[in-house]
Amino acid sequence: MQLKKYTDYALRVLIYTGTKPNDELASIKEISEVFNISQHHLGKIVFELNKMGLLETIRGRNGGIRLAKPAAEINVGLLVRSLESDFNLLECFDKGTNHCVITPACTLKHALNKALHAFFKVLDEYTVQDLISNEEELRALMGMH
Known part of the structure; x- marks a missing residue:
């Protein structure tokens, strides 16, 4: 069984944001550079994870993204079921x-x-x-x- 790249990248976004200290925001640009994934593609994933209530997006000059809830409350099985069709x-x-x-x-x-x-x-x-x-x-x- 193979998961879609979309699901793989979504998990990477959650892993990346989950390793940030609580007061630090991540950016799509830095995640894109770390994992060599297009910012456009990551933007779609971040939008979806935000809609699912897993990521919080903060707009503005000092904006960015962070987990919307504790990492311990984000179940991997549920996430994969939600993203895979x-x-x-x-x-x-x-x-x-x-x-x-x-x-x-x-x-x-x-x-x-x-x-x-x-x-x-x-x-x-x-x-x-x-x-x-x-x-x-x-x-x-x-x-x-």
């Missing part, structure tokens, strides 16, 4: 486009469905706080002082 791992997961002749007897879909549920069960155990527990190492890698 397609969990049809096989053709047969979508009844509308399924043309596989063995679908009625095939057990592969059950195994993959079970694996998908296990995937989310694991992600549900993590928060953004868990992703930044090695904050000092992350800050050094991201060039934060």
Whole structure:
């Protein structure tokens, strides 16, 4: 299973903003430079995370972004479910486009469905706080002082 780049980048934005000291704001420009992601693309992601209530955006000259709630309250599983739209791992997961002749007897879909549920069960155990527990190492890698 592969997550969209959009979801990957959203998690990176939350990790980056989560490692900032509480009184410091991050900017789309600095996140763009650290991760080599276009500012335009990041702008869309920040807008969505703001709409979801995960990021707070402060406008103006000294504006920027920060987590809208504690990192420990942002669940990774819920976030991935919200940002990803397609969990049809096989053709047969979508009844509308399924043309596989063995679908009625095939057990592969059950195994993959079970694996998908296990995937989310694991992600549900993590928060953004868990992703930044090695904050000092992350800050050094991201060039934060």
